[in-house]
Amino acid sequence: MGAGAGDRLRVGEGAGAVTAIGEAEAVSVEVVDLAVTPLRELNQRLHDLARGAPGPRRWRILNPNGAHAIACGLDADVEVEILGHAGYYCAGMNKRAQVKVHGNVGTGVAENIMSGRVEVEGNASQSAGATGRGGLLVVHGDASSRCGISMKGVDIVVRGSVGHMSAFMAQKGRLVVCSDAGEALGDSIYEAHLYVRGAVAGLGADCVEKELRPHHLAELTELLAQAGFDDLDPSEFRRYGSARQLYNFHVDHAGSY
Amino acid sequence: MCGIVGLFAKSPEIEERLGEHLAAMLVQMSDRGPDSAGVAVYRDPVSAGWTKLTLYSADPLEDWRALAATLGSPGADVRASHAVLVVEGEPAEAEALVRSLRPDLRVMSAGRVIEIYKEVGRPERFAEAFRLSELQGTHGLGHTRMATESRVTTEGSHPFSTGFDLCLVHNGSLSNHNRLRQRLRREGIRFQTENDTEVAAGYLAWRLREGASLEEALAGCLDDLDGFYTFLVGTSDGFAVLRDPIACKPAVLAETDDWVAMGSEWRAIAVLPGAAEARMWEPAPAIVYAWERARVP
Numbered sequence: 001m002g003a004g005a006g007d008r009l010r011v012g013e014g015a016g017a018v019t020a021i022g023e024a025e026a027v028s029v030e031v032v033d034l035a036v037t038p039l040r041e042l043n044q045r046l047h048d049l050a051r052g053a054p055g056p057r058r059w060r061i062l063n064p065n066g067a068h069a070i071a072c073g074l075d076a077d078v079e080v081e082i083l084g085h086a087g088y089y090c091a092g093m094n095k096r097a098q099v100k101v102h103g104n105v106g107t108g109v110a111e112n113i114m115s116g117r118v119e120v121e122g123n124a125s126q127s128a129g130a131t132g133r134g135g136l137l138v139v140h141g142d143a144s145s146r147c148g149i150s151m152k153g154v155d156i157v158v159r160g161s162v163g164h165m166s167a168f169m170a171q172k173g174r175l176v177v178c179s180d181a182g183e184a185l186g187d188s189i190y191e192a193h194l195y196v197r198g199a200v201a202g203l204g205a206d207c208v209e210k211e212l213r214p215h216h217l218a219e220l221t222e223l224l225a226q227a228g229f230d231d232l233d234p235s236e237f238r239r240y241g242s243a244r245q246l247y248n249f250h251v252d253h254a255g256s257y
Numbered sequence: 258m259c260g261i262v263g264l265f266a267k268s269p270e271i272e273e274r275l276g277e278h279l280a281a282m283l284v285q286m287s288d289r290g291p292d293s294a295g296v297a298v299y300r301d302p303v304s305a306g307w308t309k310l311t312l313y314s315a316d317p318l319e320d321w322r323a324l325a326a327t328l329g330s331p332g333a334d335v336r337a338s339h340a341v342l343v344v345e346g347e348p349a350e351a352e353a354l355v356r357s358l359r360p361d362l363r364v365m366s367a368g369r370v371i372e373i374y375k376e377v378g379r380p381e382r383f384a385e386a387f388r389l390s391e392l393q394g395t396h397g398l399g400h401t402r403m404a405t406e407s408r409v410t411t412e413g414s415h416p417f418s419t420g421f422d423l424c425l426v427h428n429g430s431l432s433n434h435n436r437l438r439q440r441l442r443r444e445g446i447r448f449q450t451e452n453d454t455e456v457a458a459g460y461l462a463w464r465l466r467e468g469a470s471l472e473e474a475l476a477g478c479l480d481d482l483d484g485f486y487t488f489l490v491g492t493s494d495g496f497a498v499l500r501d502p503i504a505c506k507p508a509v510l511a512e513t514d515d516w517v518a519m520g521s522e523w524r525a526i527a528v529l530p531g532a533a534e535a536r537m538w539e540p541a542p543a544i545v546y547a548w549e550r551a552r553v554p
Binding site (some may be wrong): 065066067084085087090106107121123125126144145162164 | 413504511522524525533537538539541542
């Protein structure tokens, strides 16, 4: 699912991904099959690991079949792999955990993420990373409309395109789009940094193109490296941000924004 | 909320079990619409010169066989509160005949291939009461309703049909339906409820009557309907999907060699055979996606 047309989609990767994660089995992996185990039981077990409680550190979830709120509300140094397509709010409110989905995700992946890393191998539906306050969200395919809406510090890197109204009222954090952006990018944006490599269908109110200065290039290079997309040339991107005409911006207070 | 599902068979195996698959998809969407449920199934075309009617009676003791005899229908295929009758004549005549004889009945659908069943209550109970798993067919669509703008009644459930072999299911709500209903009534389109979705179905019926193709009629929605919507439209040949330009309401499409499926969410499609290997994508806003089979001869 994503902004683009079907021919660019990566789908059905759930099953094929099994072979790709067979390495590094030194730590035992807790396998939970959602065809058998109720989702609430899985999430409760993951929540029980909060703040260093003993338990498995590596998890593999089978048969997600589009269920909602898988691995939501984690607060532990764990790795969770989801094999297949997930539904709404996957890895929502994530703290510290590393969550990887070998498939597509529905609305609101990593919504309000606080820290940690959420990675989607396929496409993400609307509102990916919405209101996120920290951490990193990586989407290998496309993200749909409203990607990074009201983001407040999260970093989002999308290998494909994003849909309309992305980074709407984005306050803080960085959104990197390696392909195109839809209509009304960055409408009513505050101080988030937007980088787009491809075409922008249209900029929202108070969003303007800005100069890509050396320190922006440096932060973009680092974000691409973190996402594993260092095959891309950062200088091909353009930077967008707030014209600061819509909200009360005082340069004297710039440090606190 | 509300949930939408659609299934278009590309293989005889899927056609044989269309109802069973559609029911499984519908049940997956119970959380999105526990108020009422409904399906339109395209199956068993009647001969030229005959019309298939799906009728609804509020009377649980309705004597469908007596009505079938009166109308000259070879029989009555009864499912819960509904029955399918086959009447000689063109759809307009057949529908008018039933309305004149029995104004207390509701004509849920009229055409050569369409059958519509819908009822209040949870989708799983609906699927069981109407024995959906028995139904074979070429394509079908379904709806689970969480009512927002009109009452929870059988008549207010989806799908809505205001044209022959044409039906519509809808997730969202329309804000200019009252004015548009007045306009369409002046054009001779009949409405049976105060429901907004019925107006959208009536709009499509009107545009098709005036010579528009299905794609053109749907594209007209972008100009003439105010509100938010994901539409799934069924015709005798196939179905089409349209989301409004803002695309608030969800939709997922998937396709394999055996089927094309549409669902409000992936979990509705995940129950189909071969779903894990399906090509899957999210329909872009304001773009009409349509599938059609070769015309029924």
